[in-house]
């Protein structure tokens with residue numbers, strides 16, 4: 001919900017509106033509108049011009065640069081997905097999709113591609129309620145708690161997923177919430193479901209010097225808030241640990257806050273949260 005609200009906020013900010021498409025912002029607003037009376041109220045506030053400096057203040061005392069990080073992370077992953085789809089990939093599976101609007105945008109732009117979203121049942125239930133009308137033949141939803149049991153292939157296959165076709169897998173902002181053994185198990189399962197030249201884009205928290213799993217600028221307030229929500233970060237890795245862990249996937253590249261900044265030269269002076277890295281891997 002916070003990510004959805006951030007996208008609505010940035011889209012309405014004249015300085016950053018170009019980072020978030022109107023379709024994306026509208027879909028996120030739709031999620032907040034339907035979720036509950038609290039999120040409906042929150043949406044109304046986020047849409048007010050006077051709230052922008054308040055949001056900056058809140059960002060400053062929690063995780064400076066997190067709003068731009070979310071928007072640029074999404075922009076980067078969307079570009080990688082489009083590039084794979086333009087290159088002949090015909091299936092996209094988003095794991096831990098949350099309220100992310102990417103599937104809907106791609107679904108509209110690539111009419112011959114099929115999509116699946118896998119998410120925790122609690123999150124997915126809300127998304128399904130807010131869902132815009134989409135073709136049920138090309139978009140499927142699978143509910144799974146990935147910390148409770150390994151990803152089950154059967155519901156995907158039963159919903160038309162074809163392991164012999166090239167797939168683009170996305171796990172954005174998910175793996176830090178899973179235990180290390182479940183991350184390893186998920187990577188193995190995706191490998192067993194992936195045809196040659198399939199790609200996997202995911203984000204991970206890069207362990208800092210003292211082995212901590214957090215954004216560099218993250219305040220203690222956020223640590224406490226994540227714990228109280230039952231959403232502490234459980235897993236992180238260094239880049240070299242990750243290269244070993246994802247095998248037989250081959251890491252094509254890592255993209256960090258510096259790479260994200262390069263996507264938008266006019267943001268040179270703005271802070272972008274550091275700590276979560278995007279990894280693109282291929283089989």
Ligand SMILES: C[S@@+](CC[C@H](N)C(=O)[O-])C[C@H]1O[C@@H](n2cnc3c(N)ncnc32)[C@H](O)[C@@H]1O
Pocket residue numbers: 003095096097098099100118119120123124144145146147148171172173174177178
């Ligand atoms: C921070 S949100 C990211 C959402 C979206 N990918 C994005 O970047 O906007 C984390 C997502 O991970 C999912 N998630 C967390 N723990 C999970 C679990 N144990 N099993 C399945 N999904 C989980 C949540 O339901 C949520 O969709």
